[in-house]
Amino acid sequence: MEIFSSDSLDVLERRYLIKDSSGKVIETPEGMLKRAAKFAALPEENQTYWEERFFELMSGLRFLPNSPTLANAGKPNGQMAACFVLPVPDSIEGIFETMKRAALIHKTGGGTGFSFSNIRPKDDIVSSTGGVASGPVPFIRAFNSATDAVKQGGMRRGANMAVLDYWHPDILEFINMKEEEDVLTNFNISIGVDNRFMDQVVNRGDIDQINPRTGKVNGRTIPAATVFDAMTRAAWANGEPGILFFDHINKANTVPGSGPMKATNPCGEQPLLNYESCNLGSLNLTAFLNEAGEGYRRINWSRLAEDTAAAVRFLDNIIDVNKYIFTEIERVTKGNRKIGLGVMGFADLLIELGIPYASMEALELIETLMGFIRKKAMEASAALGREKGPFPNIEKSVYKGETVRNATVTTIAPTGTLSMLAGTSSGIEPLFGLSFVKEVLEGRKFYVTSRSFEEAARKGGFWSEDLVQELAHTGSLEGIKGIPEDVRRVFATAFEISPQWHLKVQAAFQKHVDNAVSKTINFPAGAAIADIRSAYLMAWKYGLKGLTIYRNGSRSNQVLKFASKDMEKGTLPAGCSTCPE
Incomplete structure (x- = not known):
């Protein structure tokens, strides 16, 4: 079963797959997913059914839990929260x-x-x-x-x-x-x-x-x-x-x-009480597109609803099978049973639907899509509450008198490595570049090119080796001749999108997120300090829970960068100088 790309396999072998005492990998990627599915199904009466359901969900790359769950499920330490x-x-x-x-x-x-x-x-x-x-x-x-x-x-x-x-x-x-x-x-x-x-x-x-x-x-x-x-x-x-x-x-x-x-937590998307922990997971939005239909009709809403419910059950089960390092953390975590289901692949979804990131249509999609996911996640949590009981601290909560299983259900995480495994764009960020270099794993370099853009360019008849070389140096279509205007809008990259639109996108997601949103507000190199000030004030007025900004070229040591030496100053995923992915 070929689930992951060759670059993803390299990451899996270094970070996730079980090794023997000599450091030799003794687990397949399929085995890793089966291990995580089996462990997540342990609290269920019908373990076989849920083990198969969780494996199908993950092997289809429609949902992946946070890295510690993939790495530690079933291991002696068994600590799976991020x-x-x-x-x-x-x-x-x-x-x-x-x-x-x-x-x-x-x-x-x-x-x-x-x-x-x-x-x-x-x-x-x-x-x-x-x-x-x-x-x-x-x-x-x-x-x-x-x-x-x-x-x-x-x-x-x-x-x-x-x-x-x-x-x-x-x-x-x-x-x-x-x-x-x-x-x-x-x-x-x-x-x-x-x-x-x-x-x-x-x-x-x-x-x-x-x-x-x-x-x-x-x-x-x-x-x-x-x-x-x-x-x-x-x-x-x-x-x-x-x-x-x-x-x-x-x-x-x-x-x-x-x-x-x-x-x-380190990326700011998960506010927590002292001694509290939370496990996260993300739905891969591009995996819910049908070939037929136009616009929103391309989204398989019924499958998205079913998988949202399954993902909530998966994350809730992890709270019970997790091995807690300290009793204080177990007490607070089990008292509130917070989970954080989010999304990845938002930029790729917009591209597939032909919607520019900086557009009212994108904001309307966010309202519809994230509102739908949170509604279905809350319905799933309420159903689990009726089946297994509400979270113990519910009488101290806004859900007093109800049967909700989890104090929170949604979070938008950066998904740096998870999105790479799933072969999609990270979190809710726009494309960093149409072609760029990502450095991870002690200097290991991954060369990333947008498959969606290549397909669009080939279909439009403007794909060429010269274009490939230009993209490798600049990362964007800015200044490149012969590109249709509608293509430029849909494939606008992070630094071509105004900070105001970055903020609008973050605010639209935050409306339907219980916890917080990991998002970078990108600024061009020539931005003034006054522009940063304006963004902070706007974020406060929008009701955001936090803000991370990045001005292009303000750091030399980057995770993401362009190929040419004069363009090597880029941005980190989700505004992190250090990110747990």
């Missing part, structure tokens, strides 16, 4: 206990997020020693060094998210902590903000800096613009920090009785 948030207390003992726990999570392939806002500021009192505190930044560097020492179960480099709230006295040091490109390579960083901060930015007001040790104003009041301008300037320079709108995040918190969320 997303974790751990608390960082204001004590040496607590900080290093969290660091140890993060290392053990990374070993299994999970990614970790932390809020460092509880750590007392630099030069504050340390009464036990009579000394002064170092502040959160040196501890973040220590976490980064610890991550360097752990390779994630042979799968990938460890990934973290560090969050610091805007009111922390060390916020400016935090914002500029990644000013040099090759530091903190295992961390993405984000600033936590609320509506009050954003109001003060708009109205040119002041904010208090608060010492988290005392809960009191630190004796300093500074203009909100000082923090906001530093954020936008740093993001313009190198793509970080990102921004997290915690009022929006917690307004959508489905279990408010369990407390507020203060951090997310």
Whole structure:
């Protein structure tokens, strides 16, 4: 059975397939999928039926779970969640206990997020020693060094998210902590903000800096613009920090009785409570297209509904068969039973339907498609709740009195490696380029060319070797003569699409996503800092939960790049300097 491409097989052999003690691969890709299907079916009374159903779903490349599930299902460690948030207390003992726990999570392939806002500021009192505190930044560097020492179960480099709230006295040091490109390579960083901060930015007001040790104003009041301008300037320079709108995040918190969320997983798409984990999976949208029909009629809605329900059951079962590293994580995770079903292949779907990414028709499709998926996912979760019982914390939730099985059901993840396995575009991103190079796996290069564009060019009669060479150098159709205008619009790449349209697409998806959306807002190299500022304000007004921007050419070390040396500065998938895929 040939399921995966040759490049995908290389990834599978390096990251996912079982090896013997000498490092020799002893499992086939089909065997990997059967292993994951068997394990996911264990909680079912009719295990044989669901094992076959889950295998058929994955082998058809219509759905794939997150990487730790494919890699670890049925193995002794058996840890299959991708997303974790751990608390960082204001004590040496607590900080290093969290660091140890993060290392053990990374070993299994999970990614970790932390809020460092509880750590007392630099030069504050340390009464036990009579000394002064170092502040959160040196501890973040220590976490980064610890991550360097752990390779994630042979799968990938460890990934973290560090969050610091805007009111922390060390916020400016935090914002500029990644000013040099090759530091903190295992961390993405984000600033936590609320509506009050954003109001003060708009109205040119002041904010208090608060010492988290005392809960009191630190004796300093500074203009909100000082923090906001530093954020936008740093993001313009190198793509970080990102921004997290915690009022929006917690307004959508489905279990408010369990407390507020203060951090997310490394790519920002999964806000979680302390000690909470979540397993994700993605539907491959291009796999639900029929050959016959036009427009939306090409989408096989009945199959999409059936597979959405099966994917929800798969992810819910993983919560029960997962092997939890710590009892606290098991307790919180099973208490809320959050899952995150998302999509990949959105750009390829638009191309197949002849819809430009930057268009009202694309937004209408998002409303219809993601609304449909969430509706069917919620129906499936409610049916599971009636069959197996609701999540234990339901009385603390917005679903009090109902029979919903999962506190959340939808998430949009970056799907960096999963989309490669499925042979489709990543997450909800537009095409990075029509031809580009992706570097993964310790320098291994994959040369990617859009099959959809090649088919369209051959059909239109303008495919040629000269065109292939031009695409290899530029990645887009910009400046290339002889291309029909309708083709240019449909095949517009990430940096040809305006930031405003990137934001509109993210906002349209967020309306139908319980958790959050992993998405990069791309800017051309010539964008001004004021353009970044406008995007942040627009994201807040749209009600987004977070934002990651990237200005073309602002980093030299990229995962994705074009072939020519003068075009090697590209963008990372889903706005990550480090992404668990």
